[in-house]
Amino acid sequence: MNNTACRKTLSFIRALHGAPATERVPLHAPVFIGNEKKYLEECIDTTFVSSVGAFVDRFERDIAAYTGAYRAVVCVNGTSALHMALMLAGVERGDLVITQALTFIATCNALSYIGAEPVFVDVDLDTMGLSPDALEDWLESNAEVDSDGVCRHRKDGRPIKACVPMHTFGHPVRIEEIADVCRKWHIELVEDAAESIGSLRYGKHTGTFGKIGAMSFNGNKTITTGGGGIILFNDNETADLAKHLTTQAKVPHRWEFVHDHIGYNYRMPNINAALGCAQLENIDTFVENKRETAKAYRDFFADEPGGMRFMAEPEGTRSNYWLCVLLMPDRKSRDEFLEYSNDNGVMTRPVWELMNRLPMFSHCMTDSLANTIYLADRIVNIPSSVRIKKS
Numbered sequence: 001m002n003n004t005a006c007r008k009t010l011s012f013i014r015a016l017h018g019a020p021a022t023e024r025v026p027l028h029a030p031v032f033i034g035n036e037k038k039y040l041e042e043c044i045d046t047t048f049v050s051s052v053g054a055f056v057d058r059f060e061r062d063i064a065a066y067t068g069a070y071r072a073v074v075c076v077n078g079t080s081a082l083h084m085a086l087m088l089a090g091v092e093r094g095d096l097v098i099t100q101a102l103t104f105i106a107t108c109n110a111l112s113y114i115g116a117e118p119v120f121v122d123v124d125l126d127t128m129g130l131s132p133d134a135l136e137d138w139l140e141s142n143a144e145v146d147s148d149g150v151c152r153h154r155k156d157g158r159p160i161k162a163c164v165p166m167h168t169f170g171h172p173v174r175i176e177e178i179a180d181v182c183r184k185w186h187i188e189l190v191e192d193a194a195e196s197i198g199s200l201r202y203g204k205h206t207g208t209f210g211k212i213g214a215m216s217f218n219g220n221k222t223i224t225t226g227g228g229g230i231i232l233f234n235d236n237e238t239a240d241l242a243k244h245l246t247t248q249a250k251v252p253h254r255w256e257f258v259h260d261h262i263g264y265n266y267r268m269p270n271i272n273a274a275l276g277c278a279q280l281e282n283i284d285t286f287v288e289n290k291r292e293t294a295k296a297y298r299d300f301f302a303d304e305p306g307g308m309r310f311m312a313e314p315e316g317t318r319s320n321y322w323l324c325v326l327l328m329p330d331r332k333s334r335d336e337f338l339e340y341s342n343d344n345g346v347m348t349r350p351v352w353e354l355m356n357r358l359p360m361f362s363h364c365m366t367d368s369l370a371n372t373i374y375l376a377d378r379i380v381n382i383p384s385s386v387r388i389k390k391s
């Protein structure tokens with residue numbers, strides 16, 4: 001890797017994030033510039049810090065309004081939101097679920113909790129997310145829809161119940177095309193929109209294209225509730241069921257404790273929702289700021305110093321640029337840059353180890369994963385925090 005290019009890149013990142021040489025530049029730090037303290041104090045003053053409270057209902061309403069989802073139901077984190085989303089999509093033990101190998105472990109953990117098994121198909125080079133063409137090809141070669149309308153693996157008959165594309169680092173996938181393939185093959189679409197609040201595809205918010213979508217508000221996301229997640233729905237009935245199941249399936253009553261289903265203690269506490277309400281009030285500022293950062297990176301890397309290329313948002317999309325991405329010329333230069341930047345106080349990281357290379361999923365079916373492997377060898381995330389300090 002070209003040393004001058006590395007040095008100049010780090011100087012640029014430091015200057016952009018206003019970090020002197022003595023300061024470490026984080027990958028993504030939360031920013032609290034609004035009503036966070038006020039709303040948290042309100043929770044403490046009213047004693048509503050736990051699983052009941054006005055902020056929970058408000059956060060659900062506000063997120064639904066912001067994303068255009070019909071309903072939203074909060075969860076303790078994005079992983080539980082995905083788990084619940086997959087259950088509500090009808091995924092059961094022994095089913096196959098198609099997803100991408102280039103994703104965070106939570107996508108595969110959530111479906112594994114149910115006893116389903118992932119199938120990994122390739123991603124597109126420009127979106128870094130599930131490719132509708134690869135999806136269609138895999139289904140053509142391996143699946144059939146039976147006389148009951150169930151999509152099954154042709155060889156072993158296992159139902160292929162759902163498809164979970166992920167909007168990688170905030171860049172929307174070709175989700176409307178994936179939705180078409182899913183409809184054709186009778187497969188439920190569950191969007192992993194954990195990283196993509198504020199990201200649109202042809203003006204429509206990610207997470208709202210399928211029956212169900214899930215988001216994360218972990219501390220490293222564009223907005224945070226400390227820990228938290230949400231499920232997005234396009235109908236009332238499934239949302240009501242989600243609310244019931246995430247609150248221990250308790251039958252509403254003033255004093256009786258009766259539960260009519262195996263439930264989950266997945267409800268987000270009011271104190272976390274309060275943080276979320278305050279953060280959401282500033283989301284337009286945050287996304288705009290992150291997009292300005294992306295523009296600055298794009299300009300800096302326009303002539304590809306040291307062969308480094310900046311991953312701009314795919315055509316037809318507005319990305320929240322959750323984590324900005326550089327593509328290195330090869331794996332060797334990726335590793336050299338990772339070492340150099342982390343040694344010098346600028347936090348960078350490679351993409352997650354591919355899911356099909358992890359021991360729990362190494363037996364799972366895949367296609368060639370050619371683009372996935374190409375990207376995994378080259379992706380580096382660079383500092384992408386909102387660059388606004390509290391005045």
Ligand SMILES: Cc1ncc(COP(=O)(O)O)c(C=O)c1O
Pocket residue numbers: 077078079080082103104106107166192194195215216217218228229
């Ligand atoms: C792609 C993806 N899916 C799911 C999750 C799970 O979210 P959480 O960490 O809130 O459980 C995350 C976030 O961390 C993620 O990046």
